Amino acid sequence: MVAKTSRPLSTASHAYDIILIGSGLGALTVASLMAQLRGKRVLVLERHFKPGGFTHSFQRKGFHWDVGVHYVGQMDETAMPRQLFDLITQRGVQWEKMPGVFEKFVYPGLNLDVPSDxxxxxxxxxxxxxxxxxxxxxxxxxxxxxxxxxxxxxxxxxxxxxxxxxxxxxxxxxxxxxxxxxxxxxxxxxxxxxxxxxxxxxxxxxxxxxxxxxxxxxxxxxxxxxDGAYYPVGGAETIAQSIVPLIEAQGGKVLVNHEVTEILMEEGRAIGVRVRNLRAHGKVNSAAHSEAQASYFAPIIISNAGAANTYLKLLPSDAPIPFRESLQHYMEHHHPATTVCLYVGFSEDPRQLGFRGENHWIYEQFDHEAIAHHTDQLLQGQPQQIYLSFPSLKNPTAQKHTAELLSRVDYNAFAAWKNQPWLHRDADYQALKEQITAGLLETVDRHYPGFADLVDYAELSTPLTNEHFTAHPQGAIYGLPVSPERLSPDNAAWTQAKTPIPGLYLTGVDLYMGGIVPALFSGVMTVSQLPDGLPLPAIFSQAVQQHVKAKKTHPHEPCDVTKVAKAV
Incomplete structure (x- = not known):
């Protein structure tokens, strides 16, 4: 038996048509479509102090970086992903095309410039x-x-x-x-x-x-x-900035610093969520403590927190989830992707070294399996793999120049500091970060002499940072890894929008795969499963209709309707 939840008749401020756990792009897609096309009053709850999930941005000393968006394909105006983006943001995000050579593969003695064709x-x-x-x-x-x-x-x-x-x-x-x-x-x-x-x-x-x-x-x-790649003008934060007003226009809200601690159930159905206000949490007086805890109710609950968190943490332990053990087994045998990211600010324009905004995949050897399974070399200051990206060279509105350096790492290398607070971990942790930082900069500088001399600011994030803000297991950046086993019928149940619990649905990377466009499509798939949602063809049709209408409003911009229709 699933325990009943005692719930008072909520005030209007705590009752919504839909509640979304997390504000990643999958959740924002659902919220935008259901608010715009169905007039729903949607509540989005985010534990981070910024909305957007891995589409949010941050800044230090005037430098701006995106934490998850490095480049996005298929953002040509006639491509269906672009049509859907324009629909959920009401054309609030503009896209800058990257250079014709948008990637460089760099290996010992072998380089390849990847063209946008x-x-x-x-x-x-x-x-x-x-x-x-x-x-x-x-x-x-x-x-x-x-x-x-x-x-x-x-x-x-x-x-x-x-x-x-x-x-x-x-x-x-x-x-x-x-x-x-x-x-x-x-x-x-x-x-x-x-x-x-x-x-x-x-x-x-x-x-x-x-x-x-x-x-x-x-x-x-x-x-x-x-066909190449694009980057959002103004940075990835423009995505959430465009969608939040559309949610609020229908009476909805996006609340940051609000961590969902439990999905509430009644008579076997999801009816709401219990939430901890992280701003109020920790205050000693009773009024503040009361403010720190709250419950919100809706007939539809949608989790963007990932299959693992949803089924193994947020639901009551006696909730009827037939695949709970198989999901746990999959997690034990398939470890998620975890990375470090070095955020760099430059004192001068990196274009003087020949960079034009393209991405650089730097490998110290040709054996990808050895790289994946021996990330300990990164900890010793000798990274074997670096993804180098230049947000400021992709974004025409950037005021100061920046770069990001990513490398895969084993979460266990940082597990000893898991329970220490963010920004206040001990000297050993800081020393390890400094060694990794030095190794990343030295490696890039060896390939591109003069790079390190331009660095004015550098800050390294580890999987613990992602874990702190997202609660994803081990700070995973792409949800549960997509292996051949995940695509088998045995694991289909936890990769579906519809859950075994009436009133509860999933969205996000575990429905499809990691990335911006996959997150977008996960939201579309979830909307197609909701009782008052829209079927897939109707959503695609809405996107095309808006595109054609916009082209009629701006006739100087060419519109290839045939190409758009074929994309559907």
Whole structure:
């Protein structure tokens, strides 16, 4: 039996149509669509002091950085992801196209400039590896096939009625072996180890090395960036800034510093949440203590906190979750992606060193498996992998120049300091951060002499930072890792928007995969499952209609309606 929750008849201020746990892009997508298109009064509860999840920004000494948005593909105005973004933000976010060469793969003795054109990219690979020409051509064809299969798989689990049937038929027509790993595919198709490494260079974007990632996952990311990438003008914080007013316009709220500690249930149904106000928490007087705890109620509760937190922490232990043990087993055997990130502020313009805003994937060796499994070298100041990004060179409104350096790390290296407070961890922790920082800067400076001389400010975040603000297990940045096992029928239940608890739904990365556009689509999938939501075709149609209407309002901007319709 599930224990009943005693709830008073709430005041109007604590009763909503929908409550969302977390303010990541999946949650904001749901909130925006349901507020705009269904007139719902939505409450979004965020434990961080800023809304937006991994789309929020922060600043130090006039320098601005985004914590999760580094670049986004498919933001051309005629692409469906862009149409959906324009719908949920009411065209409040503008997108700046990155340079024609938007990525650089850097290896010992081998560099590759990645162009924003798939045909040019393919030709460049063939020129460097002529003996692999046939396999390279097949690889680009397989990217499309595998990406479609992966997308259909995720959509099919979160669709209803005729749409579900159509997607099932499409799955049979556009089938691809989802259990095939990226490494298995590369070994099967190519003989040149350096080419295999080059093609897998972006694996940190989804957090799983080639031997553990489904090729379909790799193909989805690689396809996403074949036409280049974009960056939000003004930084990623403009996303939440555009959506929050749309929620508030229908009487909804976005409350930061509000941590959901429990999903409340009554007669087997989710009815609300218990919340701790982190600003009031810790005050000693009784009035403040009362203010620190509150309950909010709604007929629909949607968790953007991830499957693990939702099913294993927020629900009562006796809630009927048939897959609780299998979810725990998956977590024990599939550790999430965790990283350090060094936020750098420059004293001068980094363009003097030849940077133009492109991303740099720096590898000290070609063996991605060794890099993934021996992150201890990073702790010793010798990183084997660095993702280098320049927010200020992508953002035309930036006032001071910045960079971000990411590298994969094992969470256990920092676990000893888990219970020490944020910004007040001991000297040993600070010394480790300083050693990592020095190693990252020295490595980049070796590849690009003069880089370190331009650094005016540097601050390192660890997985403990992410864990503190997001409560994701081990500070995971992409939710539970996407392995071939996660795509099996045995794990389908916890990757669906609809949960076994009436009134409770999921959204966010565990429905699809990590990333901005996947989070957007997770929100769309969740809306399609809600009792008063909209089916997938209706949401896509709304996005297209708004795009066409905007083009009529601004006739000087060309509109290719045929291309838009095909995108649906």
């Amino acid at each position: 798939p045909e040019t990219y393919q030709a460049m690979l063939v020129e460097q590896f002529p003996h692999e020409a046939v396999a390279i051509a097949q690889y680009f064809r397989d990217l499309s096939r595998a990406m479609v299969a992966f997308t259909i798989h995720c959509l099919q689990k979160n669709a209803n009625g005729a749409v579900r049937l159509i997607l099932r038929l499409a799955q049979l027509w556009k089938g691809f072996d989802l259990s095939l790993t990226t490494q298995e595919y590369l070994d099967r198709c190519f003989t040149d180890d350096k080419l295999k490494a080059l093609l897998a260079s972006q694996w940190l974007t989804y957090g799983v090395p080639p031997s553990q990632s489904p090729f379909a996952l790799h193909a989805t990311i690689a396809s996403h960036y074949l």
